[in-house]
Amino acid sequence: MLPVQIIGLALAGRALLEKYAGAPSKDVRTPIDFLATNFANNINGLRKRLSAVNPLNPLFRALEPSMLQFKRLVFGDGQERDDYEEIIEKFMPDKGELLLPERPSYTRELHLTDLDGDTKRELIASFRLKDEIRTIILKKGKDGWYKASEISNPGYHVLNYRNVVDISGTSKRHLVLGLSARGKPSVLCGYTFENDEVHEVFSYECNKFDVLRKSTYRKVPLPTSADMSADVERSAPLPADIVLWNKLDDGTYDISILRWNGIEFKPAVGDYTNYYRKKAVPYLAIKAKYDPYSVTNWYNLAEALVKAGAYSDALTAIKVGIDMDKEGIFKDRFQALKNECLFG
Incomplete structure (x- = not known):
């Protein structure tokens, strides 16, 4: 490859990373500019950029008063919540540390919800x-x-995650916990709560996870009878999918999107380009920006771009990755991604 081609490819790669991982500040140059970068700053910058251009921001601002009212309904006003905190303290050991889940972002230390479906709300808290x-x-x-x-x-x-989720889409609620510790895989667990007893329904170890909650509803047929048409339908909530990331020995990721079938989680069928575009691509772009000399990072980014349907950008990532892959370790896999971009 000629020097001018190498420079052009490097510039194309840098532009791709800045598109998905955010442009660096004027005072800080990244390794793609042959110097170090700051991983945490890139994440914060990405969040700010995404929020700045989010077309739904006016809607969120309009709904904010209603959301505040909803929070007061769920948690009570300040005095009531103080009472809940006092109640929790009575059941915690002296050296217990009350935990705030990292996700979802709206979650608080205390969770007041009807978990077992008896129309009465339970109080849930986690501590270390x-x-x-x-x-x-x-x-x-x-x-x-x-x-x-x-x-x-x-x-x-x-405590990476804690929420009450309708995993099955049958309105039966599950308490879902995501936990991690240094030097070991994260774990995502789901529990049911009935007759004052907790039962573990699933537990998966992984490197990274997401819980995809659906806000839309599906149409399902009502039970038929002699005087009821068979095509009468009702609305039912969609089940929540889970996404498990497992890092393989070669540094690539096995990303599994799973759906509950009533007994266990199985690979989900559907269009998940939105997940890859909003979640996987920005995350992997930041990793590539942090270490742009890693062939594996470029392969992971290219694969996510293909699954996001961003074929033009995927071809750019593939070209950069092939140029980095001097030993040809990922040659066949890059070619397979390229064929998928060009021929479907």
């Missing part, structure tokens, strides 16, 4: 005690609040 994370579920009886159940996850220190 020594080398484990515990999650307690409190119910209110005739004599006040009591601890109905407790989940113990030894060996974990960070």
Whole structure:
């Protein structure tokens, strides 16, 4: 490859990373400019850029008063929430540290919701005690609040995720916990709560995960009878999918999008280009920007771009990756991605 071609390819690669991972500040140059970068700053910059151009921002601002009212309904006003905090403290050990889940972003330390479907809300909280994370579920009886159940996850220190999710799409609610610790895989667990007992429904180890909650509804047929047409339909919530990222020995990722079939999670069928475009591509672009000399990073980014349907940008990532791959380790895989871009 001629020097001018190499320069052109480098510029194309840098433009691609800036498109998806955000442009660097004027005072900081990244490794793509042959100097170091700051990973955390890139993430924060990406978030700011995405929020700045989000066309839904006016809608969010318009809905903010309603959301505040909804939060007051769920958590109560300040005095009521203080009472909930006092209640939780009564059931926590002295050295327990109340945890704030990292995700979803709107989650608070205390979660007040109807988990078991009895129309009465349970109070859920998680805390760290020594080398484990515990999650307690409190119910209110005739004599006040009591601890109905407790989940113990030894060996974990960070509460990455906690939410109540309709995994099955049948309106049956699951408590989903995501946990991590240094030096070991993350874990994503799901539990049901019935008759004051917790039952683990699933548990998956992974390097990274997402829970895709659906806000739309599907049409399902009503049970038929002699005087009811068979094509009468009702609305039912869509099941929530989970995404598991597992890093393989060669540094590539196996990204599995799974859906509950009533017994277990199975590979989901559907169009997930939106997930790759909004979640996978920005994440992998930042990794490539952090270490642009890694062939694996360029392959991961190219594969995600293909799955996002961004074929033109994928071809750019493939070209940069092939140029980096002096030993031809990813030659066949890059060619397979290229063929998919060109021929479908």
